[in-house]
Structures are given as C-alpha cells and as structure tokens.
Amino acid sequence: MLTSKLQQFGNWSGQGVKYFHWNKNSGYISIWVPLILLLIWEGLCRFGFIRVTILPAPSTILTTLWSMLKSGELVRHLGISIFRVLQGYAIGAAFGIVMGIMVGLSRKVDQAFVIIFGLLRPIPIIAWMPVLILWLGIDEGSKITVIAIGSFWPVLLNVVDGIKNVDKKYLEVARVLEKSKFETLTKIILPSALPSIFTGLRVGIGIAWMCVVGAELIAASSGIGYLIMYSRELLQSDVMFVGVFSIGITGLLIDKILLIIEARFLKWNVNSNL
Amino acid sequence: MNKSEFLYIKNVYKTYKAENGDVEALSDVNLEVQPGEFVCIVGASGCGKSTLLKLIVGLENHFSGIISVGNELIKGPDANRGMIFQEARLFPWLTAEENIGFGFVNKISDKEKKKIIEEHIELVNLKGFGKAYPHQLSGGMQQRVSIARALVNNPKLLTLDEPFGALDALTRIQMQQEILRIWEFEKTTMLLVTHDIDEAIYLGNRIVVMSERPGTVNLIIDVNIPKPRDRTNYEYVQIKKQIYSALFREEFKLLEYAI
Numbered sequence: 001m002l003t004s005k006l007q008q009f010g011n012w013s014g015q016g017v018k019y020f021h022w023n024k025n026s027g028y029i030s031i032w033v034p035l036i037l038l039l040i041w042e043g044l045c046r047f048g049f050i051r052v053t054i055l056p057a058p059s060t061i062l063t064t065l066w067s068m069l070k071s072g073e074l075v076r077h078l079g080i081s082i083f084r085v086l087q088g089y090a091i092g093a094a095f096g097i098v099m100g101i102m103v104g105l106s107r108k109v110d111q112a113f114v115i116i117f118g119l120l121r122p123i124p125i126i127a128w129m130p131v132l133i134l135w136l137g138i139d140e141g142s143k144i145t146v147i148a149i150g151s152f153w154p155v156l157l158n159v160v161d162g163i164k165n166v167d168k169k170y171l172e173v174a175r176v177l178e179k180s181k182f183e184t185l186t187k188i189i190l191p192s193a194l195p196s197i198f199t200g201l202r203v204g205i206g207i208a209w210m211c212v213v214g215a216e217l218i219a220a221s222s223g224i225g226y227l228i229m230y231s232r233e234l235l236q237s238d239v240m241f242v243g244v245f246s247i248g249i250t251g252l253l254i255d256k257i258l259l260i261i262e263a264r265f266l267k268w269n270v271n272s273n274l
Numbered sequence: 275m276n277k278s279e280f281l282y283i284k285n286v287y288k289t290y291k292a293e294n295g296d297v298e299a300l301s302d303v304n305l306e307v308q309p310g311e312f313v314c315i316v317g318a319s320g321c322g323k324s325t326l327l328k329l330i331v332g333l334e335n336h337f338s339g340i341i342s343v344g345n346e347l348i349k350g351p352d353a354n355r356g357m358i359f360q361e362a363r364l365f366p367w368l369t370a371e372e373n374i375g376f377g378f379v380n381k382i383s384d385k386e387k388k389k390i391i392e393e394h395i396e397l398v399n400l401k402g403f404g405k406a407y408p409h410q411l412s413g414g415m416q417q418r419v420s421i422a423r424a425l426v427n428n429p430k431l432l433t434l435d436e437p438f439g440a441l442d443a444l445t446r447i448q449m450q451q452e453i454l455r456i457w458e459f460e461k462t463t464m465l466l467v468t469h470d471i472d473e474a475i476y477l478g479n480r481i482v483v484m485s486e487r488p489g490t491v492n493l494i495i496d497v498n499i500p501k502p503r504d505r506t507n508y509e510y511v512q513i514k515k516q517i518y519s520a521l522f523r524e525e526f527k528l529l530e531y532a533i
Binding site: 170172173177178187188191192194267268 | 353377
C-alpha cells in the first residue's frame with residue numbers, strides 16, 4: 001500500500017493516478033499514515049535521537065515555512081522558478097507538438113530524424129547544463145533552454161504516438177465522405193490524438209519542473225534550487241527542507257491543474273481519469 | 275424509366291497480394307441493380323462481399339472489370355455513394371448532431387446544414403439526442419446516427435456492410451424495420467451485405483447469394499413478398515431453404531468427399 005502510494009507520487013506520467021482515495025475500505029489511510037510518520041519524526045527530534053542540524057523537526061520546518069511565507073521570500077523564489085518553467089516549457093512543448101505532428105504524419109520526416117532523435121534522447125538533461133552555460137552563459141537563457149529540452153521529449157513521443165494510433169476506421173469514414181487532408185488532420189487525427197497529447201504535456205511539465213531545480217542547483221542566484229543550495233552552505237537545514245518540500249507541493253499542484261484543464265477539453269473521453 | 279441499370283457490375287475480378295502468393299477475393303462477379311431497389315448480398319465470412327462493397331464505394335481500386343453507377347465508371351469515393359459500416363464509427367469527440375454534420379460533402383450554409391441535420395435526426399427517430407455524445411448512446415442509437423450521417427448528402431446509392439451485425443437480436447429486428455421505413459421514405463437504392471439470411475429475406479427485393487474463395491455470385495433470388503414481411507410466411511420459409519441449400523451445398527459435398 002505504502003509503496004504503491006509512493007510510486008504514485010513519483011509517477012509523473014500519472015495515468016490513472018488519484019492522489020487521495022476516500023472510500024470505506026481504506027478509510028482515511030492516506031491521511032493518517034503520513035501523520036503518524038510525522039509524529040514519529042517529531043518525537044525522534046524532540047528526544048534527541050536525530051540531530052536537528054541535519055534533519056530539523058517538522059514543527060521547526062513548518063515555523064520556518066510560515067515565516068518565509070510572511071516575509072515573501074519563498075514566494076519570490078518560487079515565482080522566479082515557475083516563471084522559468086513556463087518560458088522553457090512553452091518553447092519545448094510547442095516544438096514537441098509541431099515536430100510530433102510532422103513525424104507522426106510523414107514517414108519521410110520520421111525516417112529523417114530517427115537516428116538524430118535516437119541519439120539525443122537518452123542524454124540526461126542535466127548533462128546539457130555545462131554545454132548550455134558555455135554557449136549561453138549563466139543567465140536565464142541556459143536555464144530556459146535546458147527546461148525546453150527536457151519538456152520537448154515527452155511531448156514529442158506522446159504526440160507521435162497519438163497520431164500514429166489513430167483508428168484506421170475513422171480515416172476510412174473520412175475517405176468515403178471525401179474529406180481533404182487538412183480536414184482529416186484537424187477534425188479526426190488531432191482530436192483523436194488529444195488524450196495522448198495531454199499525457200505528453202503532463203509528463204513534460206513534470207520534467208520541466210525537475211529541470212529548473214536542477215539548473216538552479218548548478219548555477220543561479222535566485223529560484224527555489226538556489227534557495228536549497230544556499231541554505232545548505234549556511235547550514236540552515238530548516239530552510240533547505242522548506243525548499244525541498246515546496247518543490248513537491250508545487251509539482252503536485254501543477255499536475256492537478258493540468259488534469260483539470262484536460263478534463264475540460266476531453267469531456268468526451270470516457271477513459272479519462274477525472 | 276431509363277432502361278440502363280443504375281449499378282452495373284461486369285466481370286469483376288479482385289486479387290490481394292498476400293505473403294504466400296496472390297489471393298483471389300472476387301472472381302467474375304456480375305450484378306445489375308435497378309434504381310430504388312433494395313438488394314441484399316449474403317455469404318459466409320470471407321466470401322469477398324465486403325470487398326465488393328469497398329470497390330463500389332471507391333475505397334479500393336485495383337480490380338479488373340467494370341463497375342459503374344448511373345452510367346459513370348467509379349473513380350474513388352463520391353457523395354452519391356454512401357457507406358454504413360458494421361461499427362457506427364462515430365467520432366467520440368463530437369455530439370450526435372456534429373457527427374451527422376460531418377457527413378456533408380458539399381458546401382452549404384450553416385443554416386441549411388442545421389435544418390438538414392434536424393430533419394435527419396427526426397428521420398432516424400433520435401429527437402432529443404442531438405446533443406448527446408456517442409458514449410451516451412446505445413449501440414442501436416449509434417448506428418442510427420451513422421445512418422443519418424450517410425444520408426445527409428442524399429446519396430443515390432447506400433451501401434451497408436453488415437450494419438446490424440454488432441447489435442443484439444431484438445435491436446437488430448427493430449433496426450431492420452427502421453431501415454425499411456427509411457428506404458421507403460428516401461427511395462435510396464440500397465445494397466446491404468449480411469451473413470444473416472433472415473435479415474436478407476426480410477429486407478431485400480432481390481437476394482444475391484455469394485460463394486466463397488474466390489467470391490462469386492452463386493444465385494440471385496427475387497423476393498416478391500409484399501413488405502412488411504411476415505417472417506413465418508410459407509414463401510419466406512421456402513426462400514430461406516433455397517438460400518441454405520445454395521450456401522451449404524458445397525460444404526455437404528466436401529463432407530461427402532471426406533467420408
């Protein structure tokens with residue numbers, strides 16, 4: 001049970017994920033298991049089993065969170081990171097969709113890029129960071145680019161997949177009704193690929209969020225990754241954990257928002273999760 | 275009335291390329307259909323009856339022989355020839371109305387489209403379901419939408435490829451009555467492929483019995499029982515017997531050889 005919950009939290013593709021289940025069988029298990037763990041953690045700190053300079057008590061982290069929220073420091077760093085994500089993600093997702101449509105529709109384009117994509121895709125995104133810093137400096141450019149690269153791949157793959165898996169029977173209907181290629185694309189192929197495109201967009205934003213933190217850890221003077229790095233240097237472990245947990249919470253919120261948007265768009269999709 | 279046949283099929287052969295050589299799907303098929311006629315094609319699965327429909331509609335080319343509709347040779351799909359498939363093939367992201375609207379081939383004003391869609395929703399008895407998505411409709415209702423979609427262009431010929439094959443027995447009988455009513459109202463020439471012998475006798479003015487591998491016309495039976503037909507009528511049952519023996523004669527022979 002616990003492991004499956006953890007997998008769900010770490011599952012960025014998140015298909016079929018419902019974060020909290022309230023039903024008679026499990027009761028409020030998804031609430032009280034973490035609560036008990038928090039209590040144990042708090043107790044271990046209070047009674048001196050854990051050195052609070054390494055792992056501060058949950059209550060300390062909460063107090064720090066509250067004061068950082070009040071001072072606006074946390075919001076400022078989060079805001080900067082989110083803004084970077086939005087810029088990079090917009091570029092990466094747009095390229096992913098356009099490229100995915102072309103690869104999905106044309107065998108020629110597919111063949112033209114098969115080796116290039118096959119070679120570039122396995123490269124861990126963070127490995128691009130030094131290269132990009134060399135090319136673009138340590139400013140925003142390198143961070144946004146690394147986010148764009150990171151979100152490009154999942155969007156690309158899912159768009160291609162969605163387009164290639166269009167039901168041939170639908171295409172036959174279009175042929176009987178003498179639809180043009182353009183109309184077939186906009187009225188049949190794209191709508192039927194939409195669930196898959198949305199999956200790509202959701203995986204993409206998850207990775208974009210990981211990329212921004214990674215990039216900020218390496219070189220930045222602001223943002224949530226920088227906050228974590230800097231507080232480690234100052235041995236402010238409570239600030240560090242506020243940073244770490246706010247990454248998790250923001251990621252979860254972003255995913256939820258995308259799910260809601262998806263549900264709006266895909267009312268017709270009976271297989272959808274919401 | 276014009277003497278020339280509306281649908282004219284002469285010496286049609288069709289072979290498919292398969293891994294181990296060519297497969298002959300149709301061999302010397304000949305058929306003539308008069309305008310306004312309701313012709314049913316029966317045959318075992320794999321006898322090429324669906325292939326024949328695809329050739330008529332223009333979904334497949336590469337055959338030898340002549341197929342013409344209204345004195346014109348077939349060159350790909352055309353608004354004059356509609357097709358209904360076994361599955362309704364509705365687009366799940368469009369409502370019933372929008373699915374029907376997808377059927378329009380010729381450009382007409384939105385106002386006119388709306389009017390025609392409404393008329394056709396009434397024609398197929400789906401009033402009040404225009405805004406429903408396909409997954410909210412039953413199988414029979416989905417097939418009604420797909421019939422409406424095929425009819426909005428007023429096709430002269432409507433081909434139906436086992437249209438009720440996926441429906442349950444009771445819905446099937448209901449849909450057979452519906453399609454008869456629509457045929458009498460619209461006077462469209464209908465060419466219906468089925469493996470349901472009963473369905474063929476109930477609906478057809480003529481029944482074409484096809485034999486399998488390679489598919490060819492085995493027998494053509496005129497059904498002169500007035501519609502709506504009583505399925506227990508003596509003549510009805512006689513025709514049924516005739517079709518059974520035409521379809522299974524070959525297999526009986528095979529059995530005899532085997533013994």
